[in-house]
Amino acid sequence: MLFFLILSFWGPVVLTSGQVWPLYSTPRKTVTLSNRGHVFQEEGVWNYSTMLLREDMGVLILGARETIFALDLKNITHQKAMSECQNYIRILHTMPNGTMLVCGTNAFNPTCDLMTYTDGNLTLESKQQDGKGKCPFDPFQRYASELVDGELYSATSMNFLGSEPVVMRSLNETVRTEFMTSWLNEPNFIGMKHVPEGLDNPEGDDDKIYLFFSETAVEYDAYNKLDVSRVARVCKGDVGGQRTLQKRWTSFLKTRLDCPVHQTRLPLLIQDVFLFCTETWKTCMFYGVFTPQTEMPEYSAVCAYRMQDIRNVFSEGKFKTLHSDTSIAKWVTYNGPVPDPRPGACINNKAKQEGKNSSLDLPDKTLQFIRERPLMDQAVKQSSHQPLVVKKGAAFTRIVVASTTALDGLSHQVMFIGTASGSVLKAVNYAGQMVIIEEVQLFKKSEPVKILQISINLGQLYAGSEVATVQMPLSTCERYTSCMDCVLARDPYCGWDLTSNSCSAIKNIHPDTYSEVVQNITDGNAERCPAVENIMINKTFYPGNVVRLQCQPGSNLGQVQWRVNSHTISDSNKYPIHRNSLLILNATDSDAGLYTCTSIESSNGKYYVTQNATYNLRLENIMDHHSVLPQVQEPQNTLLALVIILTLILIALVVWNFYKGYFAVPRCLTKSEERPQSVPGYQEPLQIGTKNTAGRTEFNRNNNHNRISDTANQHNEDKGF
Incomplete structure (x- = not known):
């Protein structure tokens, strides 16, 4: 039954080779926050x-367990109040x-209060309000809220058990959903957004x-429960019905959100949503992150939805209705007459003309x-x-979106996607081609990103987890150290300045000098970049050594190629x-030569060299350095050889001294063998380090002592490539 249900949900599943997004989207760079961001955490x-x-x-007003902080937006390590x-x-x-309105769980007794920030102090006004229906009872239960014109819209549970889900408007006139499974059926609330659709609306429609x-x-x-993703909406001016639906929403409608990934059998579930608008509400887009509903995460995805597409489903789509046929009841498409005014519609000019x-x-x-049919038929x-x-193995948790103008004058949306492994992906979609510019590890891999906030004015991203809060810039152009690296990143924030020979933020470059800046984000064409210089590194080795030649690719997308003597x-x-x-294992004299490592990265069908280094590997001449023992290339072999050499020297010294008679085997002496105390002419035997009869001090000599010397190219080897 479930198999046929899946087929009916998704339709025929066809895997084609023409899909342009990679199933295993790899970030070009994997980096840490390092010194390019700030971390705030308070002990306990x-x-x-x-x-x-x-x-x-x-x-930045930051809410945590039992504490509220006021942090400097420019540097969150500066705590201004608590x-x-x-x-x-x-x-x-x-x-x-x-x-500010602040609400908390209050030991499973939700409570709200007002708070001010003045003169560097955070102050609660002690005007407590009941938080039931506004704030969750359980601190780990998902919820959603939005404040519009002084009124709080919230989606949470009305009771301790979480068995009475509600979507409610409070503070002034309270209106809420019905406690019916056709309205809300074991929901997991994700996000709530206000869209001012009443502005400049020729139909006189209401905000949503x-x-x-x-x-x-x-x-x-x-037979098993199947979860789906939903979007619902209510009208801002809705005050409920006169007799039917008193103090209940008359405009509550919901429908399914599709974000299909063909490699998954069950529909993905939405985890977060971000509202992105440019000029007016008509241009608004909803960006959502989706993850599998199975315990084993496979593919996560980001899908976007146009404002107009959602409006059309609610204002023009068909409804579903509960149909009973003998003992079977199921939801089917409603094809009967629809009352006028249209159910779920807001009060507009047409309705007002009808009184x-x-x-x-x-x-x-x-x-x-x-009341009986809040569910739409079309998704x-x-x-x-x-x-x-689409990315495999990374569970997405949160998303925010920024817009920046590139060198070509076009605006591009940059997505910052939080993951369950404590990182943030920076990604751009160029006409269907996905580019994950970098993955920045913000927290430990066991600490998921729980919240993301963005400041476009300051160009900063703020992320929170269970253990800390992090601030990072939206652009880090200085991270790219070469022209090739800067251009191939396809980062709309950055371009390579040929004049300053550095990767610079486009917003900091004067338009008159754009001709001296290299940026090609749509194709990643780096042909204007100067050729990568070949670096020569001299390196010596001894026979039998293990030689390591390092080569680090310019990015995760780079492919390393090795050559010896071409x-x-x-x-x-x-x-x-x-x-x-x-x-090179058990190196011999035949292994000497020129070893070249080249890192090659492809972009839009073209290949570019991003790293190029040549090792001049030479055999060390032992005859010229007869007093120098061969140096083992690996650090652990060097230490072992040093211990062995010192041990052999010590044994040789002991044997030689025994041979010369300087060390005698201890034995018991008879009285007649005891050393005379004051016998004239008695002479002590010559000892190491004592004066001989000629008055000169002699030392034990060993012409086989050795020293360990570094090869001339050790610096280059440690530096690596």
Whole structure:
């Protein structure tokens, strides 16, 4: 049954070789935060998972377990204020008057209060409000909230057990969903976004609040539960019905979100969503990250949805209805008449012309219809014919999106994707071709990214986990050390300045000098870059040594090739290649020669050399250095040889001294054999380090002593390539 359900859900599964996104999307660079970011953590404080950017005050309000911090937005290591609060902080919003609404779990008794930040102090105003339906009881339960015109929209549970899910507007007029499985069925709330669709709307439509979540599907028959991703919406001006749906949403509609990855059998589930708009609400896009619903993570994906596509499904699509046939009840497409005004629609100009100025004026027939049928039949399709990003083995957790103008004058959306392994992927989609510029490891791999916030004005990204908060710049052009490296990264923030011979941020380059800047992000064409210089490294070895020749590729996408005297070397027993480094086992004089390592990276069908180094490997002449013992190339062999040599020298000294009679075997002497105490003419035997009869001091000599010397090229070997 489940197999046929999957087929009906996805349709025929066809794997074609024409898919342009790679199934194993590899970040070009894998780096650590190093000194290009800031890390904040307070001893004894955990769960840094709630953030509010107050750019008007220059602070990041950070909610953690039992503590609220005010951190400098430009450098979060500078703590400006702190307030203790016996809560897991879950909600932080800015009120119209500049104060902040803060809500926490309060030991499974959700509570809200108002907070101010003045004169470097965070102050709770002790105006506590009941937080039920606004804030979750369980600190680890997913929830969503949005503050619009001073009113809080929230999606959480009304009870301790989490068995009464609710989508609610509070603070002023309370309106909420019905406790019906057709409305919400074991949901996992993800995010909530306000879209001002009422602005410059010729139809006089209302603003919308969109909710993203996953839930157990009611429309599919299966022995096992099947979860699906959803988007729902309500109208901002909805105040409920007059008789039917009193203080309940009259505009609550929901539908399925599709983000198909053909290599997965079950639909992926949404984990986070980001609303990205450019000029008006009509250009808005929702970016969502999706992961498998199985315990073993396989493919994660990023899908994008146009605002207009979601609107069309809700305003023009068909509804689903519960159909009962004998003992079987299932959800099917509703093909009957639809009441007027359309169920779930906001009050617009047409409704007002008919005398319906608010949801209280809607007829019972419309309200009864939407109460029983809040589910749409058609799913919302992604904006492109395939996901923007598909990656195997990395569970995506969060996403934010920034826009930057490249050298060509075009605007490009850059995605920053948090993962369950504590890293952030920086990715751009160029006309269907996915480029993961880099993966930055922010936290330990066991610490998932729990929240991402972005400041476009400051060009900074803020990430939170269970153990710390991290700040990192959106662009790190100085990380690229060569023209080839800078251009092949295809980073829209960066270009190679031929004048300064450095990779620079495009925003810092004057337009008059654009002609001296190399950037080609759509194709990654690096032909304008100067050729990579070949570096010569001299290296000597001794017979029988293991020689290691290092070669580091310019990126994760680079392929290393080895040659000796212009002949290609393949991985073999004689020449094993380990992590791109070449090993020469039991080296002999025939192994001397020129060894060249070349790192080659392809971009849009063209190949570019990003690293080029030649080792001049020579046999050390032992006859010229007869007093120098051969040096073993490997550090552990060097230490072992030194110990053996010193031991042999010590043994030789002992044997030689026994032979000369300087050391005697201890034995007991008889009285007649005892040394005379004061016998004239008695002379002590000559001892090591004592004066002889000629008055000269003699020492034990050993002409076989040796010293260990470094090869002339040891510096180059340690430097590596």
